[in-house]
Amino acid sequence: MxxxxxxxxxxxxxxxxxxxxxxxxxxxxxxxxxxxxxxxxxxxxxxxxxxxxxxxxxxxxxxxxxxxxxxxxxxxxxxxxxxxxxxxxxxxxxxxxxxxxxxxxxxxxxxxxxxxxxxxxxxxxxxxxxxxxxxxxxxxxxxxxxxxxxxxxxxxxxxxxxxxxxxxIVTSPHASFIADRAEILRDGNDCVVFACGSMVAHAIRAREMLEKEHISVMVVNVHTIKPIDERTIVACAKKCGRVVVAEAHQVVGGLGGAIAEVLSRELPTKMGFVGMKNVFGESGKPDELEKKYELNDLGICKKVREMMGKRK
Amino acid sequence: MEISNDQLAYHANEIRTHIIRMISHAHSGHPAGALGMADVFTSLYFSIAHVDPEHPWKDDRDRILVSNGHIAPVWYATLAERGYFLKDELLSLRALGSRLQGHPVFRGLPGVENSSGSLGQGIGQAVGVALGLRMKKKANHVFCVVGDGEQQEGSVWEAYWFASTRTLSNLTIIVDRNYIQSEDSTEHVLPLDPFIEKLTAFGLHVISCDGHDFSAIQSAFETARAFHKGPTAIVFRTIPGKGVSFMENTAKWHAEPPTDEQAALALKELESHE
CATH class of the missing domain: 3.40.50.970 (Thiamin diphosphate (ThDP)-binding fold, Pyr/PP domains)
Incomplete structure (x- = not known):
């Protein structure tokens, strides 16, 4: 990275x-x-x-x-x-x-x-x-x-x-791209973070930060949002028991919504959503905006900690 | 295809009869625009366009797209009359499981080249087809039917603008100028005139034509095909509801199906034309 x-x-x-x-x-x-x-x-x-x-x-x-x-x-x-x-x-x-x-x-x-x-x-x-x-x-x-x-x-x-x-860079110049398949980039046990786009890198950094707090985070790159890789999502949610979704999108109807639709049907799981919380954005430097709207590693850490307080 | 004006008139009357039967049977649909365009559709499919009902998708066919999809009954009736599929199927219009959907569906029926029904899109699709064929150095011509009320959609003008800028002379735009739209006269809702001047200002080669005079229709299409400097728009002045006296020239019949009694009257009137 x-x-x-x-x-x-x-x-x-x-x-x-x-x-x-x-x-x-x-x-x-x-x-x-x-x-x-x-x-x-x-x-x-x-x-x-x-x-x-x-x-x-x-x-x-x-x-x-x-x-x-x-x-x-x-x-x-x-x-x-x-x-x-x-x-x-x-x-x-x-x-x-x-x-x-x-x-x-x-x-x-x-x-x-x-x-x-x-x-x-x-x-x-x-x-x-x-x-x-x-x-x-x-x-x-x-x-x-x-x-x-x-x-x-x-x-x-x-x-x-x-x-x-x-x-x-979170993938490899030599990796092949297979549509429809979510990819487990980092393994973990306590909470899985499903992310897309630049939020994947934020999720990997969040994982490193949370490691110091003895929280084991799995990071999954869901590059194909539709059709979504149901099997991988269910398997990861089953292993970790806690789910956070991170996306630079409204928390309504995006990747989080897509995953919630799968899990509510196959494996009801408590979920945390990192995204725009039903508000529009504004002008500012990207890192300033990421910080303000918690669309970054810190925002993901906060959400994972919140989920850790909940029972599986 | 060599065909006399009398034969064209015969087929157009048959097509109008199909339209009344279809919409009456379905108890819904848009008769006025469909009846008004029967003569132009007849000329196009029986005389002008290079099409083959036996091989509806053959590569070297001319492409005929419809942007104002609510006039689907005239498209379906013309295709059946021309032999693309059996006329028996016409009465399935708008029924569950039918190939004759309320608005046209891309390749849902032999000869149906595009989906439409949301106004302002078919013309853009046709411009894309014309550009795509020209990039492949194909000589096929593209025709696209557009309504006059539909001109209120800004995307129609986006398409005209692009087509004239890229001098797509393989495209003929067929405008149904019948002066009605869903609820009223086009000139009451959003006046379109001076329409010809507007089209000209957008760079189109414009021809005005009586949409019920087969010789004039033939001549307009020939002029359009021979014009090589850019796309042509033929503005066909048509009478909405044409052929059924009580349906003519009123927005009332834009989307109103006839009752059984009205349908019987209409069919009797059409029979008298034969």
Whole structure:
């Protein structure tokens, strides 16, 4: 965990490589080409890239049309702006089960200074209700880079949730990315922390802090939020008996909600939720915001300690 | 396909008859727009577009998409009349388990190229199809039917803007200018005129046409296909409810099914046209 890179950079590098091996891959961007890191693909494959302008609704509808003709469109904008195209995502993409790859960057808290309108904390909830969609949020640069090729191989809509800020590397440059599978990164006995995105690194740091208090924490990277790996989630919850979910998203409807749906059915377990607590964000440096809204290692430690006070 | 105006008129009347029977049987649906577009749909499927009912998905077909999905009955009736599937199936419209869903479903029925029903999306899909075909250097043409009330959706204009900027001359936009929408006249709700000027300002090549004159319809489509500088929008002036006198020119019949008595009257009137 000594070097830091952003998941959006992993996507940008991964898409350039994919462009060489798969000629059906093309790119659309809503006038945020550099911010979404699609500029690398745009430069190398100008015939397969369009800056469509600031028109997210039409970008999504057009992408479904491109998919009808055999293309694999990767379409990029900020997570918040996919929200305004939700009905197009529902009807044109998911209902028609089109092979459209939505790349949602700047999700979560690390967009920082731009403030609440730019901070996507509701997008997992909005997308998760849609049939046919796959939702992936990589934990670090390498996982994002590896995920790009897998995303192209999935037949159907994918929502790839990425972050602006850098985060520590928690996976390996050589690890293969397998969608649908939650990965146990650190073993433990007392409490399991399920996390996605940059919260995975926070969870690993929280584990190290809690070790000194003789609390043994398991850390699981749930990079695929839908369809969710029920078997691993139930097994980890069973082993630890206490569950905390950490995500840079509202505590309503996100990864925490998805895991609660599984456990309430298969293994009712008390859960703690680290996320935005039914409030919008604000401007500030990412680390200041993480601290204020407890979306960091300290926030996870606090929640785990709280759960330790509860009986299994 | 070589076909006379008399033959086109015959098929259009048959299609109108199917529409009345379907909506009456289902006790729900949108008759006005469907009846109004019967002549344009007939021309498109029987004369203009390169399609093959025997091989509905063959690669070199022209693509026909519908953005204003509530006029599904005219699409289904035309497809059945053209031979994509048996006419017997038409009466299953809107029934549980039917392939004839209340609004069109992508490939749910031979010839149905897209899902629509939430307005303002089919046109964007069609622009994507046109772009995708052009990037593959395919010569197939793309047609997309859009309603005039639907023009109130901003995404329609996003699609026009992109299509003209990228000079998608393989795209013909078919606008049903019938001056009604769900609750009232389009000009009372949000005035669309001067519509032609608006379309022109968005970079489209615009043709105005009587949507019930088969020679004019034919000529408009031919002009659109021959235009190579960008996309064409043909604004078809149509009469909502056309062919059934008591349904014509009123928003009342936008989404109102006829009673059994009204359906009988309508069918009698249509029979008299044969």
């Amino acid at each position: 000594n070097s830091e890179k952003a998941t959006r950079d992993g996507f940008g590098d991964g898409l350039v490589e994919l462009g060489a091996s798969n000629e059906r891959v093309m790119g659309f961007c809503g006038d945020l080409t550099k911010s979404t890191r699609m500029h690398l693909f745009a430069k190398k494959y100008p015939d397969r890239f369009f800056n469509v302008g600031i028109q997210e609704q039409n970008m999504v509808a057009m992408a479904s049309g491109l998919a009808m003709t055999g293309w694999i469109p990767f379409i990029a904008t900020y997570g918040v702006f996919f929200g305004r195209a939700w009905d197009q995502i529902r009807v044109s993409v998911c209902m028609q089960n089109q092979n459209v790859k939505m790349v949602a960057t700047h999700a979560g808290i690390t967009i920082g200074e731009d403030g609440m309108t730019a901070q996507a904390f509701e997008d997992i909830a909005m997308m998760r209700a849609l049939p046919n969609i796959t939702i992936i949020q990589p934990a670090d640069y390498w996982e994002a880079k590896h995920a790009v090729e897998v995303v192209a191989q999935i037949r159907g809509p994918v929502y790839l949730r990425l972050e602006r800020g850098t985060s520590p």
